[in-house]
Amino acid sequence: MRMVLDETGIESHVARIHADGYTVVEDAIEPELVTKLRDTIRRVERERGVQPLGTGMEGRATLRMYNLLAKDPAFQAMPVHPNVLGVVDRMLDPGCLLSGMTSIDIGPGEHEQPMHGDDGVMSHHLRRPHAPMMVTSMWALTDFTSANGGTRFVPGSHGWPATPASRNRPIDVEVRSLEMAAGSVMIFHGSLWHGGGANTTSDDWRLGVNVQYCPGFVRQQQNPYLGIPPEVAAGFSDRLLALLGYPLYLGVMGHVDGRSPGEVVFGERMAEVAYRDVERQTGDRAAGTAGVDDPTRLDAADGA
């Protein structure tokens, strides 16, 4: 295991994300794990005959795979890695969800991906700047350079009222290219303007994995309940199952006839009854009002 971030380390990364929209945790991942993940992705790409998906966002010379947890057990180590999840938990809360996992293998000749924010869908409904509706970690499994497609991003743009698609967006912005060594991880606020870079090399494939998280009350981008067969999910750790949304969020959200999804699928292992714990925690008979005094609520800021 690499050195695990301590409290001070976590706090300084979180402060950087709040200020600049992103941070880079250098040397975050054990070299053996980087090699294992890289080899696994390249093998699965070959076995499945993965081809470029051919859209502007997904790329015409890029190999992408979604729903990685269903594709190989090696990927289970990623969402729960302490050097990433420690920071994400602090940005969101420990009830946050895995929103999606995508391998992005940018090949020679690929063009720049259009700039976007990962929580752009939510920015349609919320006044920007807003709390992160997604936190993305971009794992470098090969070195990222400005020539091979290192992520392009605009520092500080998470705090702007405009998205890259807004009519009144600023035009003359500072775009940086992310250069980081394999084993480093960029963690960023979902509103940060960014996109994959062009690969201008003749033979240097850039392999990264996007591991994305969202608050527990937001819809996940990739659907794990249908994407991951229950017999595969049964082998996951409790923390990983929590990240997929099998427990209830704040004792309420996601219930199935008053039970957690985890209880419906896995029985006693994840038994949880909706509303009961909320009543116990708040002493409030009207469990639907749980959390009204919490200043982190989205509407608390505008006094709604």
Ligand SMILES: O=C(O)CCC(=O)C(=O)O
């Ligand atoms: O590949 C990258 O560097 C960024 C990819 C990305 O932002 C996306 O696909 O949403």
